[in-house]
Amino acid sequence: MGCSKWRAAFNFGHLKVQSKLSVFFTMIVLFTYLFYCLNGYCDSLPRPVYDQQTNLQNKLTLNYGQEASQEQLGAYNASPASLVRDQLSDLLNSDVPSNNISVANNFGSKKFPQAIIIGVKKGGTRALLEFLRIHPDVRAVGAEPHFFDRFYDKGLEWYRNLMPRTLEGQITMEKTPSYFITKEAPRRVFTMSRHTKLIVVVRDPVTRAVSDYTQTLSKSPTLPSFQNLVFRNATTGLIDTSWSAVRIGIYAKHLENWLRFFPLSRFLFVSGERLVTDPAGEMGRVQDFLGLKRVVTDKHFYFNQTKGFPCLKKPEGSSRPRCLGKSKGRPHPQIPSEVLLRLRDFYRPFNLKFYQMTGQNFGWD
Numbered sequence: 272m273g274c275s276k277w278r279a280a281f282n283f284g285h286l287k288v289q290s291k292l293s294v295f296f297t298m299i300v301l302f303t304y305l306f307y308c309l310n311g312y313c314d315s316l317p318r319p320v321y322d323q324q325t326n327l328q329n330k331l332t333l334n335y336g337q338e339a340s341q342e343q344l345g346a347y348n349a350s351p352a353s354l355v356r357d358q359l360s361d362l363l364n365s366d367v368p369s370n371n372i373s374v375a376n377n378f379g380s381k382k383f384p385q386a387i388i389i390g391v392k393k394g395g396t397r398a399l400l401e402f403l404r405i406h407p408d409v410r411a412v413g414a415e416p417h418f419f420d421r422f423y424d425k426g427l428e429w430y431r432n433l434m435p436r437t438l439e440g441q442i443t444m445e446k447t448p449s450y451f452i453t454k455e456a457p458r459r460v461f462t463m464s465r466h467t468k469l470i471v472v473v474r475d476p477v478t479r480a481v482s483d484y485t486q487t488l489s490k491s492p493t494l495p496s497f498q499n500l501v502f503r504n505a506t507t508g509l510i511d512t513s514w515s516a517v518r519i520g521i522y523a524k525h526l527e528n529w530l531r532f533f534p535l536s537r538f539l540f541v542s543g544e545r546l547v548t549d550p551a552g553e554m555g556r557v558q559d560f561l562g563l564k565r566v567v568t569d570k571h572f573y574f575n576q577t578k579g580f581p582c583l584k585k586p587e588g589s590s591r592p593r594c595l596g597k598s599k600g601r602p603h604p605q606i607p608s609e610v611l612l613r614l615r616d617f618y619r620p621f622n623l624k625f626y627q628m629t630g631q632n633f634g635w636d
């Protein structure tokens with residue numbers, strides 16, 4: 272009996288010591304956590320949806336060949352949650368190997384883009400951005416932010432937050448091809464920074480229109496035929512310039528709008544055709560324009576016969592080469608040649624004006 276009393280007293284004392292110790296350790300853990308947070312090391316902890324979106328975009332930035340952009344983002348509304356959902360589904364559905372660097376990037380700071388690919392839709396903007404992203408001094412948002420056309424009211428800080436972090440000497444970039452045709456975009460970009468470098472990938476407006484139509488057709492199979500949409504009056508052959516597939520290709524008109532705010536020296540016009548036939552040559556010009564060392568060269572590309580386009584050679588440690596996804600390089604429907612000829616006639620004067628304005632002959636006629 273006396274022995275068991277003694278044992279109970281011992282156990283009670285032992286328990287007291289134990290609880291004191293656990294309070295002590297909890298305090299240590301709490302203080303350590305507070306110390307780390309105050310020093311800004313809590314970045315990798317779970318955050319609100321809005322911040323996760325930024326993280327996801329950083330992750331997208333490090334993955335090649337996302338088909339996010341135009342198509343998916345065309346469908347999303349302004350809610351950050353839907354943006355996260357769409358981009359997450361991009362990551363999961365992508366046919367691109369996911370073994371690329373996908374570590375969290377907590378180094379550097381988020382800056383406004385110093386260079387933007389502002390157009391044109393279906394010009395080859397995705398290929399250009401993905402080719403640029405192999406450059407170690409380029410960091411870009413994977414998806415299209417659509418800030419200067421759709422989400423301007425969210426404010427510049429919202430926009431900056433979408434950007435990946437960059438270190439000294441690295442360039443922040445994004446691409447949203449609809450900026451080129453957005454009336455308010457030049458003034459808005461100018462307000463952000465008058466020094467922004469502007470890249471426009473242009474492609475023969477006739478093929479561009481067909482490519483644009485092909486994309487819409489892939490989503491709405493009951494769409495009227497190209498020739499039904501392209502003419503305002505089929506008998507007279509009057510072209511319907513209110514159809515966006517036609518309007519986007521009047522490059523001279525859109526450029527005029529931009530030249531009200533930016534001098535020509537701020538622009539680089541990339542040939543969408545040469546981006547396919549000579550990607551390394553075109554990338555050389557782009558890197559020079561951005562003041563970058565020519566790191567992306569012909570040794571990075573090979574021509575994929577099945578795809579019919581240049582793709583990036585597989586990086587070390589990866590099993591697959593990297594081509595753009597299925598939504599790039601779709602076969603175009605057959606359009607009657609007289610329709611295409613009529614459209615070519617329509618574009619000719621605008622093309623000539625564009626060559627004159629840019630001092631470059633793109634050879635579309």
Ligand SMILES: Nc1ncnc2c1ncn2[C@@H]1O[C@H](COP(=O)(O)OS(=O)(=O)O)[C@@H](OP(=O)(O)O)[C@H]1O
Nearest residue numbers: 341392393394395396397398482580581599600601
């Ligand atoms: N390397 C490579 N791989 C695949 N596709 C390439 C490449 N280079 C240029 N292109 C051309 O890019 C066209 C799509 O242009 P965009 O990326 O600007 O389209 S989008 O506006 O973002 O939807 C796409 O148009 P379509 O052929 O009509 O699909 C391609 O012709």
